Amino acid sequence: MATSEFWQRASTAPASPPQEWNEGGTATHQRTARGSASMWMLLDALTVFVSALIAAVFELHTGPIAGMRGFWHGTLIQGQSMGIQTALLVGFTATLIVISRSLHLYSPTRLTSHIHEQRLSAQACLVSGLLLTGTLYLIRAEEVPRGVVILTVALLTVFLSLRRLIYRASLYRRFERGMNTRNVIIVGTGAEAHALRHHFQSIRQLGYIFKGFVHVPGVDKQLGVTTGDVLGSLDMLFDLARKHFVDEIFFTSPSERGVIKGVLDQARANGIDLRVVPDMYDGLAWNSTIEYIGQFPTIPLHRGHVPEVGLVLKRMLDITLSLMALLVLSPVLLAIAIAVKIDSPGPIFYCSERIGKKGRVFRCIKFRTMVRDADGRRAEILHMNERQGILFKISNDPRITETGKFLRKYSLDELPQFINVLLGDMSIVGPRPPIASEVRQYDLSHLRRLDVTPGITGLWQVQARQDPSFDSYISLDVAYIENWSVWLDIKIILRTVGVVFAGTGS
Numbered sequence: 378m379a380t381s382e383f384w385q386r387a388s389t390a391p392a393s394p395p396q397e398w399n400e401g402g403t404a405t406h407q408r409t410a411r412g413s414a415s416m417w418m419l420l421d422a423l424t425v426f427v428s429a430l431i432a433a434v435f436e437l438h439t440g441p442i443a444g445m446r447g448f449w450h451g452t453l454i455q456g457q458s459m460g461i462q463t464a465l466l467v468g469f470t471a472t473l474i475v476i477s478r479s480l481h482l483y484s485p486t487r488l489t490s491h492i493h494e495q496r497l498s499a500q501a502c503l504v505s506g507l508l509l510t511g512t513l514y515l516i517r518a519e520e521v522p523r524g525v526v527i528l529t530v531a532l533l534t535v536f537l538s539l540r541r542l543i544y545r546a547s548l549y550r551r552f553e554r555g556m557n558t559r560n561v562i563i564v565g566t567g568a569e570a571h572a573l574r575h576h577f578q579s580i581r582q583l584g585y586i587f588k589g590f591v592h593v594p595g596v597d598k599q600l601g602v603t604t605g606d607v608l609g610s611l612d613m614l615f616d617l618a619r620k621h622f623v624d625e626i627f628f629t630s631p632s633e634r635g636v637i638k639g640v641l642d643q644a645r646a647n648g649i650d651l652r653v654v655p656d657m658y659d660g661l662a663w664n665s666t667i668e669y670i671g672q673f674p675t676i677p678l679h680r681g682h683v684p685e686v687g688l689v690l691k692r693m694l695d696i697t698l699s700l701m702a703l704l705v706l707s708p709v710l711l712a713i714a715i716a717v718k719i720d721s722p723g724p725i726f727y728c729s730e731r732i733g734k735k736g737r738v739f740r741c742i743k744f745r746t747m748v749r750d751a752d753g754r755r756a757e758i759l760h761m762n763e764r765q766g767i768l769f770k771i772s773n774d775p776r777i778t779e780t781g782k783f784l785r786k787y788s789l790d791e792l793p794q795f796i797n798v799l800l801g802d803m804s805i806v807g808p809r810p811p812i813a814s815e816v817r818q819y820d821l822s823h824l825r826r827l828d829v830t831p832g833i834t835g836l837w838q839v840q841a842r843q844d845p846s847f848d849s850y851i852s853l854d855v856a857y858i859e860n861w862s863v864w865l866d867i868k869i870i871l872r873t874v875g876v877v878f879a880g881t882g883s
Contacts, residue, residue, distance in 0.1 A: 414483035416685045418474050424536050425470045425529075432528035468512065473505040473533075484668065491545055498537050506530035552584045555737050556801055559584055560623045564591045564614065564640075565630030566607065569654055573627055573673055574606075580671045588621040593630040611636075615643055619821045622735035622828070625650040627675065637678075644679050651679040690863050695805050698870070699795040706792060713744055713789060720780040723749035726793060731810035734830045739802040741810055742793040746781025747774070788877050794833045806866040807832025808854040826854040829861075839872040 477483060480497045510526060551557045561577065563570045570590055577585040589608035608617045618626065626649055628637060637653065644651040652675040655667060667674045703710070714725045727745040730738050777785065784790040797803040803810065810831035816824075837853040857865070 414478070416689065417477075417483045419686070420540070421474055421477065421537065422470050424540065425466070425473060425533060428532040428536055429466060429525075429529045431532055432525045436522055436524045436528060465509070465512070469505060469509045472508050473501060476501045476504055490671075491542070494541055494545070495538050498541060499534050502530055502534040502537060506533075548584070549582055551801070552582065554801075557584065558586045559625050560586050560588050560621055560735060561625045561627055562588050562591055562608065562614070562618060562621065562623050564593060564611065564626060564628045565596075566590050566592055567630065569629040573629060573654075573670075576671055576673045583671055585625075585670070588623060589617075591617065593632060593636075596630050596632055611640075614640065615647055615649075616821060618647065618649055619824060622824070623649060625652065628653040641678050648681045649679075650677065650681060652677050687861075687863055691804065691866060694863065694866065695798050698805055699798040702792070702795050703799075709789075710792060713784065713792070716780045717744055717746075717778075717784075721748060721778045730813065731831070732813060732816050732827060733802055733810055734827060736816075736827060738813075739797070739800075739810075741803070742796055744784055744790040744793060746778060746784050746790045747776040748778060751776040791833055798833065802830075804830045804832045806835055806857075806869050808835055808857065809837070823851055825858065826851060829858055834869060834873040836869060839869055839876050 477498075480501055482494070482497055482501060506526070506529075509530075510523075513526065548557065563573055574587050574590075577583060577587045589606050591609060591611055591614050592607050593611050608621070614626070617623070626640070626644060628640065628651065641651055652668075652670075655674050655676055667676055669675070717725050723745060725745060727743050727747070728740045729743075731741040733739050781790070794803060795805075798805055807830050808826045816827075835854065836857040837850055840853060
């Protein structure tokens with residue numbers, strides 16, 4: 378489920394004072410993953426290489442290893458040195474990338490339709506192939522088998538089309554689960570705002586989730602018919618964006634240039650993308666091209682950088698380590714399941730609703746470590762809480778079973794969460810997923826920790842797990858978000874192993 382009733386109740390909670398903005402600042406953290414041109418270029422180059430290798434192996438009746446060796450020594454194609462072969466391959470790759478970029482194939486997938494993308498992809502491959510053929514004619518490279526060239530272009534066309542098809546299908550499935558979607562606020566309540574909202578809600582594959590309108594006092598004329606969807610006025614825009622985990626703001630209300638410029642500066646400072654409709658941008662983006670959201674024209678004024686390659690590596694690390702952990706530890710998981718069942722009546726697993734990235738609710742899986750009615754008895758022991766502020770933790774919780782004490786000491790109760798990682802609800806490293814009752818007490822600044830996918834372990838778990846301070850809990854999570862890298866994840870994972878064997882869990 379993408380949104381819970383909790384968020385509808387929480388939306389009425391009082392907001393904290395607005396934060397200050399840095400003039401002309403850049404985003405200090407990234408809120409979502411979006412198509413990265415560099416990643417697609419790298420994948421296209423790799424696809425060219427694989428296509429050329431398969432074509433050479435097939436047409437020249439050689440093997441992959443022998444073909445690579447022949448290419449390196451300049452004997453793969455008689456009469457052509459390795460330098461010329463490399464130049465042709467690099468030139469063909471560069472041409473494909475340049476043409477693909479000019480056709481906007483490296484723009485976010487959600488901005489184009491599937492059929493249009495496939496047509497442009499085939500066009501880029503064929504035009505690049507024609508230019509390669511013309512080059513071979515001009516340099517009189519008769520030794521290069523035309524069958525290799527034709528087969529390379531054909532395979533490239535098929536592979537690129539298939540890769541984009543698979544990626545789009547997987548993206549649509551994630552949209553349906555409420556993952557990788559982009560939350561948007563529309564500034565304005567006029568006809569353009571309503572048309573854009575209808576566009577988002579009628580074309581679900583765009584992956585945009587409409588959160589509400591923002592009213593511009595003295596400008597909007599149709600406020601009455603949208604009162605139920607109006608979140609607030611323009612001066613509250615970025616507090617509302619923080620509360621609703623907004624990724625992108627669409628400006629549809631005609632306003633003075635200074636007003637839009639001020640919103641643009643604040644969008645940059647907060648890492649939120651900003652778009653305007655072409656009729657009212659007033660010269661703020663003379664050099665910007667019009668991008669279509671489905672069939673709706675918009676002009677992007679700000680688009681934050683997203684470390685897409687790093688996020689892909691993080692996801693690959695999550696999947697690889699989770700599969701290995703579940704496979705290698707399967708006997709341990711079975712033994713724990715039997716012990717939990719024998720120790721006390723009740724289910725083996727404890728599934729609780731947790732708040733994930735951008736407020737998305739998911740079911741977190743753990744081995745049960747408490748008695749069956751533990752949730753119902755929580756009110757009886759609230760006075761024993763040893764943590765400060767919002768967090769709740771008791772060292773000698775009377776609800777914990779004997780097996781549960783052992784599992785918690787070595788963090789073995791959290792092993793089933795590798796299933797959550799495979800499902801994409803969690804990552805191996807990230808802030809711990811809170812429960813709804815905790816998030817209801819968050820200030821707007823605390824919601825920062827929900828900008829990323831929650832994790833099984835994190836900086837707080839390996840550095841200050843016994844620290845009762847909620848401020849320390851939040852500051853370490855924010856420090857992780859602001860300084861994230863794949864290498865930081867690896868270091869936290871290695872430190873987690875030591876923490877587990879030391880038995881410092883609770």
